[in-house]
Amino acid sequence: MVVLNMVEAINLALKQEMKRDKTVLILGEDVGVDGGVFRVTDGLLKLYPKRVFDTPLAESGIVGTSLGLAASGWKPVAEMQFEGFILPAFDQIVNHVARIRNRSRGAFTAPLVIRCPIGGGIKALEHHSDSPEAYFAHTPGLKVIMPSTPYDAKGLLIAAIRDPDPVIFFEPKRIYRAIKQEVPEKEYTIPIGKARIVQEGTELTIISYGAMVRECEQAIEKIKDHVSVELIDLRTLRPLDKEAILTSVKKTGRVIIVHEAQKTLGLAAEISAIINEEALLSLKAPIERITGLDIIVPLPKLEDYYVIDEKRIIAAIEKVVNF
Amino acid sequence: MIRKLKTFTVQRLEVLNEHGKEDRRLMPKLSQKQIKELYKWMYITRVFDAKALKLQRTGRLGTYASMLGQEAAIIGSAYALRKQDWLFPSFRISGAMLLRGIDMAKLYSYWGGDERGSKPEKGVNVFPLCITVGEQPLHATGYAWGLKMQKKNAVVLTDFGDGATSEGDFHEALNFAGVFKAPVIFLCQNNQYAISIPVKKQTASETLAQKAIAYGIKGIQVDGNDIFAMLKATQDAIRDAGKGKPTLIEAYTYRMSDHTTSDDAKKYRSEKEVKSWMKKDPMLRLRRYMERKNIWNAKEEEKLQKEVEAMVDKAVKQYESMTPAPKEDIFKYIYAGGAQ
Numbered sequence: 131m132v133v134l135n136m137v138e139a140i141n142l143a144l145k146q147e148m149k150r151d152k153t154v155l156i157l158g159e160d161v162g163v164d165g166g167v168f169r170v171t172d173g174l175l176k177l178y179p180k181r182v183f184d185t186p187l188a189e190s191g192i193v194g195t196s197l198g199l200a201a202s203g204w205k206p207v208a209e210m211q212f213e214g215f216i217l218p219a220f221d222q223i224v225n226h227v228a229r230i231r232n233r234s235r236g237a238f239t240a241p242l243v244i245r246c247p248i249g250g251g252i253k254a255l256e257h258h259s260d261s262p263e264a265y266f267a268h269t270p271g272l273k274v275i276m277p278s279t280p281y282d283a284k285g286l287l288i289a290a291i292r293d294p295d296p297v298i299f300f301e302p303k304r305i306y307r308a309i310k311q312e313v314p315e316k317e318y319t320i321p322i323g324k325a326r327i328v329q330e331g332t333e334l335t336i337i338s339y340g341a342m343v344r345e346c347e348q349a350i351e352k353i354k355d356h357v358s359v360e361l362i363d364l365r366t367l368r369p370l371d372k373e374a375i376l377t378s379v380k381k382t383g384r385v386i387i388v389h390e391a392q393k394t395l396g397l398a399a400e401i402s403a404i405i406n407e408e409a410l411l412s413l414k415a416p417i418e419r420i421t422g423l424d425i426i427v428p429l430p431k432l433e434d435y436y437v438i439d440e441k442r443i444i445a446a447i448e449k450v451v452n453f
Numbered sequence: 454m455i456r457k458l459k460t461f462t463v464q465r466l467e468v469l470n471e472h473g474k475e476d477r478r479l480m481p482k483l484s485q486k487q488i489k490e491l492y493k494w495m496y497i498t499r500v501f502d503a504k505a506l507k508l509q510r511t512g513r514l515g516t517y518a519s520m521l522g523q524e525a526a527i528i529g530s531a532y533a534l535r536k537q538d539w540l541f542p543s544f545r546i547s548g549a550m551l552l553r554g555i556d557m558a559k560l561y562s563y564w565g566g567d568e569r570g571s572k573p574e575k576g577v578n579v580f581p582l583c584i585t586v587g588e589q590p591l592h593a594t595g596y597a598w599g600l601k602m603q604k605k606n607a608v609v610l611t612d613f614g615d616g617a618t619s620e621g622d623f624h625e626a627l628n629f630a631g632v633f634k635a636p637v638i639f640l641c642q643n644n645q646y647a648i649s650i651p652v653k654k655q656t657a658s659e660t661l662a663q664k665a666i667a668y669g670i671k672g673i674q675v676d677g678n679d680i681f682a683m684l685k686a687t688q689d690a691i692r693d694a695g696k697g698k699p700t701l702i703e704a705y706t707y708r709m710s711d712h713t714t715s716d717d718a719k720k721y722r723s724e725k726e727v728k729s730w731m732k733k734d735p736m737l738r739l740r741r742y743m744e745r746k747n748i749w750n751a752k753e754e755e756k757l758q759k760e761v762e763a764m765v766d767k768a769v770k771q772y773e774s775m776t777p778a779p780k781e782d783i784f785k786y787i788y789a790g791g792a793q
Contacts, residue, residue, distance in 0.1 A: 180602075186632055191591060191625030198595020201580070203603065222622070225585050226592065232786040234581045235572035239789070270787050294789035323793075369793040 131312040136305060139280035139313050140170050140245075143287040144207065146317045148178050151205060154291060157183040158192055158209030158245075167211055168247060168306055193219040193244065197227050200242040200296075207291060210246040213300070214257025219244075220265065227296045228271030243290045243297045248276065249341050249390050251304035251437050253430040260427055261340075261391035266298045267368040267400075273322055274367040276300040278343035280311045282365055285320030293322060302341035309344065325371035327378070331360035334451060335378040337401055338388040339364040342438060346388055349443035357451055367397055375401060376409050383414035384450045390438060393421040415453035418446045463663045465674040465705075468681035471733055473741025481685040485748050491532055491680055492743065493757060495524040495736050498548030500761045501557065502710075504769060505547075505564060509714045513773065515566045518545045522678070522709030525735030526642050527612075528552060529683025530702070533691060534610060539600075541593035541611035542582040545642065549612070553579045557764070558771035568786075569778055578607075586647075587617030590626035590639055594699075597630070597637035601697070608694040610687070612640040616647025618661050627668040627701060634697030638690040639665075641701065642677065644708035649721040665701035677704030678735040707733070 134142065148154045156174055158166070162184035165172030175182040185192050189210055196206035210216040216223075223244065231239045250259030267274045273295055277283040283301065290297035328343065329350070336359055338346045343363045350359045360378050364371065379385055385405060387398035398419040405417060420442055428436055468479045483491075502521055508514035520527055523545065531540065531549030540546075540553050547564075551557055554577035563570025563582075571581035580596070583589035593611035600607050617623050618641060630637050641661050645652055658664060665672025671693065675686045683704060690700035707730040711718045718727075743749030784792035 183633075186625070186628050188625040188628065190622055191629050194588065194591025194622060194625065195595030195598060195629050198592040198597070199599045200595075201592070202596045202599030204599050218621075221585075222588065222591065226583075226588065230581070231788070233568065233571055235569055235782075236786050237572045238580065270792070273788075 132315050133310050134280045134313045135307045135310050136277070136280045136283045136301065137168060137170050137307060139284040140287055140301065141172060142313070143284045144171065144174060145177065147288055147291045148174065148181060150317070151291070153203060154205045154207060155181050155183065155199060156207050156209070157185050157196065159185060159187055159211050161209050166209060168303065170245070170301070171209065189215050189219040190222050193222040193227060196242045197222065197230065197240045200240045201230070201238045205291060206242045208242065208244050210244060212258050213246055213248045213260050213262050216244070216246050216262065223266070223272070223298070224269050228269050231295070232271065239294060240296050241294050243287070243299055245299045245301060247303040247306070248300040249302045249304055250427055250433060251341065253433070256429060259433065261389070261422060263300055263367055264391055264396050267397060271296070272368060273297045274300070275322065275365065276302065276340040276367060277365060278302065278305070278340055278363050279309060281313050282320055282326065284313055285318050286322065286365060288317055289319040289322050292319065297322070300340065305341045305344060320365070323366045323369045323371055325374035326363045326365055327374070328361040328363050329359070331358040331382065333358045333382055334384040334386065334447060335360045335362060335382045336386045336388060337362045337364065337375060339367065340390065342388045342390055345438055345440055346443055349440035349447065352440065353444055353447055357447055359447070370401070370404070372404060375404065379405050379409045380412045383412050385413070385417045386420060386443070386446050386450055387417065388420045388438065388443060390422050392424050393419060394424050396421055415450045418450050420446050461663070461666050463660050463672065463674060465676070466682045466686050467676040467679055468685060469679045469738055469742055471738060473738055473745050475681060475742060479685060481681055481688060488743065488748065491528060491684070492736070492739050493761070494528045494532065494548065494552050495680070495739065496757055496761050497551060497764065498524045498527060499736065500765050501547060501551065504765050505561070506710070506714065508561070508769065514561065514564050516713050516715055517564050518713045519710035520545055520548055522730065522734065523642055523644055523706050524548060525680040525683050525739070526640070526677040526704035526706045529680045530610060530612070530640050530687040530704070533684050533687035535691070537578070537605070537607040538691070539578040539580065539596060539607065539609040541580045541589045541596065541609055543589065543613045544582050544584055545614065546582070546612050550579055550582070553577060555579055557768035558775070561768060561772035562775055565772065567775070567778060568782070587613050587620030587623040589613070591622050591629070594626045594630045594635050594637050597635040598633050601634070601636050606695065608636040608638060608691050610638040610640055612642055614647060615641060615643040615645065615652050615655055615661060616650065617641070618664055619655055627665060627670060627699070630699040631668040631670045635699060636694040636697065637699045638687065638694055639699065639701040641703045642706060643703050644706050646708055646712065646718070646722070648712045648716060660703060662701060662703040670699045670701060672701040672703065674703040674705055677706030678733045678738060680735060680739050
């Protein structure tokens with residue numbers, strides 16, 4: 131075991147996969163000499179000078195060429211520098227990366243990984259604090275992952291690299307270095323599509339993912355003496371672990387869904403609909419959504435009004451439990 | 454102080470003129486048999502195309518993009534490719550797909566709305582054709598880059614229209630190809646229109662070939678109705694691509710038909726203009742050359758016509774007698790294990 135933050139855990143996963151599989155390539159803006167603006171790819175160019183590429187500043191180009199590289203037998207792990215900059219590549223991702231297997235009836239595939247920091251709370255510029263995961267989770271053909279711990283980040287990234295389908299791997303940047311954890315030095319995988327029960331409980335289920343899991347844990351800690359909460363970290367946003375969600379809801383009968391992304395048509399809307407369709411009669415209270423506001427994420431001076439804190443989560447817990 | 458840093462020129466290649474007379478110095482080395490083969494593939498392209506339009510009009514095919522008038526650009530370039538090379542096609546290069554080994558009945562089935570039609574047979578180096586405009590040049594560049602890193606002696610040719618040169622992905626592809634020295638050839642079929650928009654409204658550039666200059670790669674305009682010039686330009690580009698030098702070929706041609714079967718070109722261009730291009734028909738030009746050389750006559754033309762029509766009719770029959778794909782197929786290829 132080693133104690134690592136998320137940046138270090140992802141870096142270790144990349145190193146180990148590049149060593150294991152000679153077809154793994156790293157490409158993106160500033161990922162080589164600079165080691166990435168968050169230092170996630172630090173040191174990889176030195177270890178594998180022929181498989182790490184600093185590319186021109188063009189996200190669509192990075193993803194479009196990655197598709198070609200993947201189809202020709204390589205395993206590209208492309209980095210998008212910030213979530214606001216993944217959108218120029220949205221067309222390539224949705225129109226081609228997600229569809230090439232279906233279009234060619236399985237003759238060609240694009241088993242690539244697109245890594246991308248996501249979310250707010252780091253007092254950044256515009257386009258550096260958004261949560262666009264739902265755009266991608268809406269798309270058949272893609273898998274979408276967002277880890278909440280260094281341990282999960284390493285295991286999920288290794289699974290993503292070994293997966294035969296394209297994976298969008300979102301890294302919550304506010305917890306890049308905020309959480310340190312014991313992580314096995316050896317390689318391991320965490321199955322894609324499986325949620326993690328962070329803690330068991332009987333009266334209420336909180337479903338969350340990414341940086342918000344930590345906020346939920348802190349809120350639960352404050353009220354643990356009078357409410358028994360089960361916390362689920364989804365880890366994978368597509369495919370959703372419906373079984374984990376429904377099993378928990380049937381047990382507790384009360385649900386809060388927490389995510390940083392805006393409310394309208396966010397993941398919480400989909401999860402809420404699934405529960406309504408498949409476990410409505412288990413519910414003892416309406417499902418509560420704690421999400422980002424339906425506004426454009428404010429710049430740092432006003433960002434705190436947008437970011438979810440434990441107070442909002444505790445208020446929601448009390449509302450649902452006392453319904 | 455202002456100093457001249459660099460000047461650029463844009464070249465245009467012509468080998469065979471409208472009267473079927475060739476420029477001997479530039480003529481690619483071809484046997485009689487090969488010349489006839491070129492003509493045959495142009496013929497196949499034209500008959501396949503005419504049949505597709507007929508099938509569409511009688512409700513037996515879906516929306517289809519005609520290649521009429523562009524046969525030299527399509528066949529001249531594809532004929533130059535070697536077996537190990539790859540084609541990343543647009544939606545207006547069916548003739549090249551056939552030449553590369555795509556089964557004709559299957560290609561009709563694709564245009565008839567069957568995804569199975571875009572799965573190439575094993576060993577046929579053709580990527581599924583791309584419907585979105587100007588986006589596959591990036592895939593081609595990535596694929597070519599991949600082949601190069603695998604030390605394979607192969608190049609990738611990708612085609613697109615004049616409209617595609619306004620798309621960002623086109624520019625990103627040329628830029629990546631230049632930076633990473635990918636063995637790729639960009640074939641722009643400048644057929645003068647992007648649906649209704651003429652080239653002069655598409656760009657203020659005088660040529661499309663010159664767009665290569667900005668990316669440090671070679672660009673050349675070619676008489677796209679001249680089969681020999683197209684062949685030579687592509688052969689040169691293959692040689693250069695193998696050395697890590699990509700080329701943009703602007704095949705200057707004309708779309709004699711509508712954009713697709715959903716379009717009516719009469720709305721945006723004159724009959725006079727279309728007629729002026731009919732005189733430059735690429736097939737007529739090659740036929741004139743062959744007749745001048747006494748290697749072709751009316752009898753051979755008739756024989757070829759019969760042969761190709763029979764080939765196309767057989768493919769249509771095969772296409773129309775195909776069993777529809779099972780409905781489970783719509784779920785099968787979303788992920789490796791099917792749909793979730």
